[in-house]
Amino acid sequence: DIVMTQTPLSLSVTPGQPASISCKSSQSLLHSDGKTYLSWYLQKPGQSPQLLIYEVSNRFSGVPDKFSGSGSGTDFTLKISRVEAEDVGVYYCMQSRGITFGPGTKVEIK
Amino acid sequence: QLQLQESGPGLVKPSETLSLTCTVSGGSLSSNNYYWGWIRQPPGKGLEWIGDIFYRGSTYYNPSLKSRVTVSVDTSKNQFSLKLSSVTAADTAVYYCVTRIRYYDILVPWGQGTLVTVSS
Numbered sequence: 001d002i003v004m005t006q007t008p009l010s011l012s013v014t015p016g017q018p019a020s021i022s023c024k025s026s027q028s029l030l031h032s033d034g035k036t037y038l039s040w041y042l043q044k045p046g047q048s049p050q051l052l053i054y055e056v057s058n059r060f061s062g063v064p065d066k067f068s069g070s071g072s073g074t075d076f077t078l079k080i081s082r083v084e085a086e087d088v089g090v091y092y093c094m095q096s097r098g099i100t101f102g103p104g105t106k107v108e109i110k
Numbered sequence: 111q112l113q114l115q116e117s118g119p120g121l122v123k124p125s126e127t128l129s130l131t132c133t134v135s136g137g138s139l140s141s142n143n144y145y146w147g148w149i150r151q152p153p154g155k156g157l158e159w160i161g162d163i164f165y166r167g168s169t170y171y172n173p174s175l176k177s178r179v180t181v182s183v184d185t186s187k188n189q190f191s192l193k194l195s196s197v198t199a200a201d202t203a204v205y206y207c208v209t210r211i212r213y214y215d216i217l218v219p220w221g222q223g224t225l226v227t228v229s230s
Contacts, residue, residue: 001173037215041157048206048220049157055214092157096215098173099159 004102023093037096114221132207
């Protein structure tokens, strides 16, 4: 199994400030088809997770451009350019070759 | 627009079989574009993929649960189901049904989730 780790596990951010979450995989996520199946999900309090980013850096439909993803191989990053109250929740990275999730990063507002 | 809704008992006794159904609306279970699957989340913990199925019957399971899991589809009812046998308290979780979009391997949409408690 591919093991996913995330750092930090919790993050307290001043509104309007940026935030960054790191996700690392135990194996390269580069697939033989040339794609890297790494996605990011946000689970807001009391809700089901929702897709933010897929294939490392593609924003899903309707996701604001303050969210961006980057990385390759085994190291990936989710950035929020300006955190707002509506961004509070737990962020999960996920790899899709035998699906596994990171442990989650809880983002709260200071 | 696809929508998913879980249904099933909220309480299951230890050693028995957990059974949940997901009803799909806004799209066909017989689409070549989707896998139909299940994710669970123990209270206060993270997400665990259980498994999914293509409408033609191919199944993909989490190796750690494979011996106890069956995912099946009923295209006539536009529903798919989860069976998890020999449950213990460790199987207490919110169970989500999800759509995995083929070729992108992304999970969207998710059902609202249903809490299943394993207790005597």
